[in-house]
Amino acid sequence: MTSEVLLEAGAPSGAAPPAAITTSGLTKRFRGGQVAVDAIDLDVPRGSVYGFLGPNGSGKTTTIRMLLGLITPTEGTFTMPPLTTVGALVEGPAFYPYLSGEANLLRFDAADPSAPPRTAKARAAEALERVGLAAAAGKRYRAYSLGMRQRLAIAAALLRPRRLLVLDEPTNGLDPQGTREVRALVKDVAAEGTTVFVSSHLLAEVEQMCTHAGIMSAGRLVAQGTIASLSGGRAARIRIDTPDLEAAARVLAALELPDVRVGSDVTAELGGHAPERINAELVVAGVAVRGLSVVRTSLEDVFVGLTGEGFDVDG
């Protein structure tokens, strides 16, 4: 480990860090012939927070189940850190209803052959504290609310220091407070050096939380890369809020901004122009500028562009 650490630290910046998860042609065909995951090549860099995106039924959970060894891939291979160093939340919480939150954590800790038994209680208490469940530690799981259950599942994933956290929709059922806390938690964990692989529907959340993302659609991995490279692929636009629509459009056209569009406001591709320069030109031309903003492509635009607008699930 020491030599590995030195090697990493000494590596020239910009060199691709070693991957935490790689898959090659990973495929799952369920009985009945449905291909839930179709030859995906994931590349999750070590130390990254990787958002695993995709509409309902696109194969996210199926992929996670394969990575955790719960189901056997039909084809393909993958590399993962050993499961004793992986914390996981798969398809929602599942616990023993008649046990307390703490007893539940101890039960799963007992199942981990490499967990030191002597520190189990302290680690359980720490994990509960971390997800804000310290006060409910002795309460039976049966009496937990939806959000408390989700928090307990996250606590179980945090029972030990992990090399990799796999979180399948961790903010499901959480209140806004809880959602923020999970985001902060993911940041903390990532700062400790843990790679986080998190599936989510909440694009804004992924955009805030993740360094990398992969987008699934109908079992295929249709895009993958850093958040910047994914959402930066498309040009930013300038939007001008003004009653003098025609005049504003003429100014933008005169500045040779591409793709000028007039609707309830005026927009155009920003290109390399400075927004403040455009504002000055507009004012000089006597356009009453009420508002001016630069709209960058959000991950959502990329997502919808790649997976379609339709509401139907991939099935």
Next chain:
Amino acid sequence: MSTADTQTGARRTPGLVPVSETRRSAERAAAPREPSVLSEPEPSGGVVAFWRLLRSELGLTFRRPRNLIMLGVLALVPVIIGIVLKSIGTEDADGGMGALLAATAGNSLMLTFVALSALVPLLMPIAVAVVAGDSIAGEAGTGTLRYLLAAPAGRGRLLAVKYLNAVAFSVAVTAAVAVSALVVGVLLFPVGPVTLLSGTTVSFADGLLRILITVGYVSAGMAALAAVALALSTLTEVSIGAIAATLVLIIVTQVLRAFPQLDWLAPYLLPTHWSGFDGALRDPIGDMSGGLLAFTAYIALFLSTAWARFSGKDISS
């Protein structure tokens, strides 16, 4: 106590120290790193970890109200039998009762054999089937199986722990009946030398030893049933399904045994051998090896089936 606490505190964050010591903050920002506690040698050995998981499993089983109620009900049956025998036994002692029943009125130890004869054909198997049939299917149904396997419990380890737990419960079921019957017997009936089925009389201590042999034999028979139920439990995510299937098997075999035409089949049926414990009531002790061989064969066959099924199963609950 305080020593243990200090160790706990010291052990909680050992990995974080080397990380901050071996890296400057600039390096930390530049390269991804992982909590180096992970590079420590495995903190607990295989046997210790196995025992810990088994203890956790036993804790779940023997604290669960459902299982305690089953044990309590089974322990209550000898009490009822004892009271009934006591009240009718004196006036009807030689009025057509079976040899065993008659013997009970004369000696306290015999109640144990009477109680086991009454409970072994169905009630004790039901209790064992509930625990063993629920073992994998129940975890699959609630979804805890996926978290146990991701922990990672290991499929072989988990199956072994589940089976040993079911064996422990089989022993507990048998012991609950035997101990309850022993206590009630000593309280209600004369304590002294025991007259066996073969007519010979042995000392009270010898009688106790024979009860111990009986408990061992019946436990083995129940453990064989537990293997069947465990195998069925790997086939479904609905524990009631595995439990019901086991019970149907028991009842069907008990019915088959009632047909004289099917006598050739009897040696291959598990329930046939359950009642073989009466060998312990003869002098010299009757041959129980046929039964024990059948139990071993059942355990080997059905544990292999369970492993074949569970080792490669897709866990999609």
